[in-house]
Amino acid sequence: MQLSYLSEPSVLYNLQYRYSQDMIYTKAGPVLVAVNPFKKVALYGNEYIKAYRNKTMDSPHVYAIADSALREMKSDEVNQSIIISGESGAGKTETAKIAMQYLASLGGGSGIEYEILQTNPILEAFGNAKTLRNDNSSRFGKLIEIHFSTTGRICGAMIQTFGERSYHIFYQLCAGAPTTLREKLNLKKVDEYKYLKQSCCYSIAGVDDAEMFRAVTEAMNIVHISKEDQDNVFAMVSAVLWLGDVSFTIIDNENHVEITVEEAAETVSRLLGCSIEDLNLVLSKRHMKVNNENIVQKLTLTQATDTRDALAKALYASLFEWLVEQINKSLSVGKRRTGRSISILDIYGFESFDKNSFEQFCINYANERLQQHFNRHLFKLEQEEYVEDGIDWAKVEFEDNQDCLNLFEKVWACTFSSLLSSSRNHKYVSLCWNALNSTSPGARSSPLRRVCGRVRPLRVFCTQPFPTFLQEAVSRTRTHDLIVTRRQLYRCAKAPLRFKFYQYFLKKHMPILFGISRGGMPLFCWKVVNLQNSKYKFTASAIFA
Numbered sequence: 001m002q003l004s005y006l007s008e009p010s011v012l013y014n015l016q017y018r019y020s021q022d023m024i025y026t027k028a029g030p031v032l033v034a035v036n037p038f039k040k041v042a043l044y045g046n047e048y049i050k051a052y053r054n055k056t057m058d059s060p061h062v063y064a065i066a067d068s069a070l071r072e073m074k075s076d077e078v079n080q081s082i083i084i085s086g087e088s089g090a091g092k093t094e095t096a097k098i099a100m101q102y103l104a105s106l107g108g109g110s111g112i113e114y115e116i117l118q119t120n121p122i123l124e125a126f127g128n129a130k131t132l133r134n135d136n137s138s139r140f141g142k143l144i145e146i147h148f149s150t151t152g153r154i155c156g157a158m159i160q161t162f163g164e165r166s167y168h169i170f171y172q173l174c175a176g177a178p179t180t181l182r183e184k185l186n187l188k189k190v191d192e193y194k195y196l197k198q199s200c201c202y203s204i205a206g207v208d209d210a211e212m213f214r215a216v217t218e219a220m221n222i223v224h225i226s227k228e229d230q231d232n233v234f235a236m237v238s239a240v241l242w243l244g245d246v247s248f249t250i251i252d253n254e255n256h257v258e259i260t261v262e263e264a265a266e267t268v269s270r271l272l273g274c275s276i277e278d279l280n281l282v283l284s285k286r287h288m289k290v291n292n293e294n295i296v297q298k299l300t301l302t303q304a305t306d307t308r309d310a311l312a313k314a315l316y317a318s319l320f321e322w323l324v325e326q327i328n329k330s331l332s333v334g335k336r337r338t339g340r341s342i343s344i345l346d347i348y349g350f351e352s353f354d355k356n357s358f359e360q361f362c363i364n365y366a367n368e369r370l371q372q373h374f375n376r377h378l379f380k381l382e383q384e385e386y387v388e389d390g391i392d393w394a395k396v397e398f399e400d401n402q403d404c405l406n407l408f409e410k411v412w413a414c415t416f417s418s419l420l421s422s423s424r425n426h427k428y429v430s431l432c433w434n435a436l437n438s439t440s441p442g443a444r445s446s447p448l449r450r451v452c453g454r455v456r457p458l459r460v461f462c463t464q465p466f467p468t469f470l471q472e473a474v475s476r477t478r479t480h481d482l483i484v485t486r487r488q489l490y491r492c493a494k495a496p497l498r499f500k501f502y503q504y505f506l507k508k509h510m511p512i513l514f515g516i517s518r519g520g521m522p523l524f525c526w527k528v529v530n531l532q533n534s535k536y537k538f539t540a541s542a543i544f545a
């Protein structure tokens, strides 16, 4: 159906009408609009793939998009990208899988396509979690680059990642580990771990975690992750879970602590292969060099708890990156690379809950960036070209989110990187916020307000005097209000990622994380050096600076 008059109501009406007929795909220029059916629709499988390949079917479909990417890659000899965007639960990951399915079917033959498809259950187990909006929500961004030979056959792939219930693998491991593994890892029931107890949500309707665990281990076999490495991976997953149960005993009246020697600490040190003393050193003490002298400072209960949680996050993040590296090794194109590829970008979608944290802030920022890319290519650049060529053209109005990005990049980025790290920066941050929130005419015309342009909705409530100023921050992203509470922000943005010390600790005890390298350096150290070279402190927010 062609719309003769383009307006928002007519577009929405048509999308809804088509949706009611199970026509979930609609074309809007070069863009495919997919409306999530939330049910099985008879639109996929070999018959459909054949029909789109032979062009006997031409209604809008992900297959048609993948097909034109493949054709244009071959005819123009130019790499192609498929960018999938939408809010959380919109169906991006499913769409990416459908596109991969089509490409695997048309470019398959060597068997590598099966390996590529099997990366999905592994990455979803370790990188997805149930949220209020989506039972299988990606908590990481993924760019999968599928490489083709000159004859159009898939010859390898490469995955890049960018960063309720927790990750599926925790529940899958507890539900599906065979008895020997369960005993070796000292696994408990999911509702007995502090980290998992926070949500009280242990299962997903219609999902059998034990069965999923078997599917994940089978997929790991297919991408050549050895049995020994699989055991190490699960030991790390168990160690992360048990870390949450490590408790501390207060040893003096200044609230300094040591770890309590009990089952949790013993299990963590056994699984990580270190002594209880080493674990205590990492979690309850800070090592500094002052005037060339090594100083050991004892941590308070709050500091030690934050350090413990930061270690758990750092371990899990490293483990995830290690998995991606293993998968890439297995799918590696190596010398067979011809330079032609189709990339599929699937990132975590916009989300906003009643209580949001630093994670939602970062996710929504990534989506604003992607939206800007979309705006640039679909509207800005296209229209600029028309104007340059002197084409008589009625300008299409669109909502440019550049102001919102400025807010993130010019105000928030410096805010986060400098947040709480030095008094000078504190002052700057405070100034920013005062300027943004002030209603006085002078403040409205301040350079900072001009940077933020018409993005007025940013409101920051400073309910406590500086420096505990950020009680609650509210900013408006494209879809929703985003509320970050001060405690969440502090915990996430300022989580002390003491990489240097972990580096020593992990190198000594966890060869699994050091078996892989980037830039000639073990992965974990690579990250440390990169952060060390930056002008920012080693905090979670520094990564975004």
Ligand SMILES: Nc1ncnc2c1ncn2[C@@H]1O[C@H](COP(=O)(O)OP(=O)(O)OP(=O)(O)O)[C@@H](O)[C@H]1O
Pocket (backbone or CB within 6 Å): 036, 037, 038, 039, 040, 041, 086, 087, 088, 089, 090, 091, 092, 093, 094, 095, 134, 135, 136, 137, 138, 139, 347, 348, 349, 350
């Ligand atoms: N084409 C489809 N057919 C049937 N169900 C679908 C389809 N697309 C999505 N769904 C359903 O919607 C759910 C959410 O989709 P998906 O996980 O792809 O969302 P997402 O946009 O990637 O979300 P997030 O940003 O949170 O990762 C799926 O688990 C599935 O139940």
